Amino acid sequence: MPAAVQVPFDRIHDPVVRRIGERVAAGERLESADGLALFRSGDLTGLGALADAVNRAKNGDVVTFASNQHINPTNICVLRKTCTFCGYARLPKEAGAYRYTLDQVLAEAAHAADGLTREFHIVGGLDMKAGLAYYAEMFRALKANFPHVHIKALTAVEIAHIARIEKMPWRDVLVALKEAGLDTMPGGGAETFSAAVRERISDKKLAGAEYIGVHRTAHELGIRSNCTMLYGHVETLEERLEHLQMLRDLQDETGGFLAYIPLAYHPDDNELGRELGRTGTATTGWDDLKQLAVGRLFLDNFQHVKSHWIMVTPFLSQVALHYGVNDLEGTVVREKIYHAVGAHTPQAMTLDEILRLIRGAGKTPAERDSFYRILRTEFAPDAEPAGVA
Ligand code: SF4
Numbered sequence: 001m002p003a004a005v006q007v008p009f010d011r012i013h014d015p016v017v018r019r020i021g022e023r024v025a026a027g028e029r030l031e032s033a034d035g036l037a038l039f040r041s042g043d044l045t046g047l048g049a050l051a052d053a054v055n056r057a058k059n060g061d062v063v064t065f066a067s068n069q070h071i072n073p074t075n076i077c078v079l080r081k082t083c084t085f086c087g088y089a090r091l092p093k094e095a096g097a098y099r100y101t102l103d104q105v106l107a108e109a110a111h112a113a114d115g116l117t118r119e120f121h122i123v124g125g126l127d128m129k130a131g132l133a134y135y136a137e138m139f140r141a142l143k144a145n146f147p148h149v150h151i152k153a154l155t156a157v158e159i160a161h162i163a164r165i166e167k168m169p170w171r172d173v174l175v176a177l178k179e180a181g182l183d184t185m186p187g188g189g190a191e192t193f194s195a196a197v198r199e200r201i202s203d204k205k206l207a208g209a210e211y212i213g214v215h216r217t218a219h220e221l222g223i224r225s226n227c228t229m230l231y232g233h234v235e236t237l238e239e240r241l242e243h244l245q246m247l248r249d250l251q252d253e254t255g256g257f258l259a260y261i262p263l264a265y266h267p268d269d270n271e272l273g274r275e276l277g278r279t280g281t282a283t284t285g286w287d288d289l290k291q292l293a294v295g296r297l298f299l300d301n302f303q304h305v306k307s308h309w310i311m312v313t314p315f316l317s318q319v320a321l322h323y324g325v326n327d328l329e330g331t332v333v334r335e336k337i338y339h340a341v342g343a344h345t346p347q348a349m350t351l352d353e354i355l356r357l358i359r360g361a362g363k364t365p366a367e368r369d370s371f372y373r374i375l376r377t378e379f380a381p382d383a384e385p386a387g388v389a
Pocket residue numbers: 077078079080081083086087088089124125126157
């Protein structure tokens with residue numbers, strides 16, 4: 001039973017946010033209209049105070065992180081020409097196209113041999129030559145070589161792609177991959193669920209309802225997952241709320257989502273950015289904080305909201321710890337996908353840097369595992385993440 005929400009009304013100046021705060025304090029669920037009103041309010045700090053109060057009732061002042069490693073096995077993607085926001089994908093014969101062999105995956109994973117990495121985060125393109133056997137062999141080999149490392153792999157879009165090329169139902173693909181070592185799924189590929197938005201930015205991609213369908217199937221099989229929303233491109237605020245509503249509905253049904261992770265769109269080096277005439281960052285700090293805080297308040301059935309510092313900078317992620325966020329992206333070895341579209345943030349943070357950010361915000365850092373179980377809250381000076389000897 002979560003603690004009662006102590007809403008700091010003295011820090012909320014907009015009467016609209018105050019009224020919503022009264023409903024939150026009474027344990028009432030927010031409607032889409034409430035979410036819209038929060039997005040439209042100018043009282044950003046009041047919104048943050050409300051989201052922080054809800055987060056504190058659920059998670060206290062603890063902010064978690066995991067020690068993970070990203071592996072992107074292939075950037076070859078059949079949707080290269082139609083996901084206009086993506087700067088990572090290549091066609092098979094295009095310069096820069098790659099598909100790792102198993103040995104290359106294992107070589108990249110070798111960082112985990114130090115026993116400190118606890119999770120592989122594995123995502124890539126929709127490659128016609130990367131089917132079920134490619135990933136099943138990869139997961140088996142990773143588990144054989146790094147049995148202590150959790151495998152969080154393949155977005156709903158990749159699962160549906162494998163199902164299509166193998167002519168199998170999603171369920172059978174998930175069953176086979178689970179048997180090979182898949183532990184949980186990441187939340188990428190959601191973009192914004194609205195059909196109108198998808199028509200403009202990712203015309204051929206798995207529809208929003210299908211993304212939900214793959215996650216539902218995964219949850220039914222005991223494979224928990226994260227979920228995301230790509231925001232800050234052509235979507236309206238109403239479409240953001242529609243997206244959050246679909247996530248909340250599935251969470252009501254299955255309880256299988258571990259965390260909600262909003263992803264800020266980056267306009268550099270992709271077709272959509274050129275079409276929109278944008279460079280640099282598409283979102284603002286104001287928008288990023290609102291996206292996180294409204295997500296925390298609307299998704300009342302989610303325990304965890306994560307800030308992805310690779311996209312919004314470590315500094316904004318630190319501020320976000322007072323806007324409803326209780327989890328930071330971990331120590332990421334080699335992030336390729338967002339750096340392909342112009343992210344200027346570091347590609348990895350050391351443990352000391354993460355601890356400094358969290359403590360600097362007056363919160364208590366805790367290293368967690370992939371299921372958000374706390375591993376430890378005590379860190380020696382210059383500590384490394386908890387490993388397995
Ligand atoms: S976003 Fe994903 S599916 Fe779309 S082109 Fe890029 S890698 Fe392919």
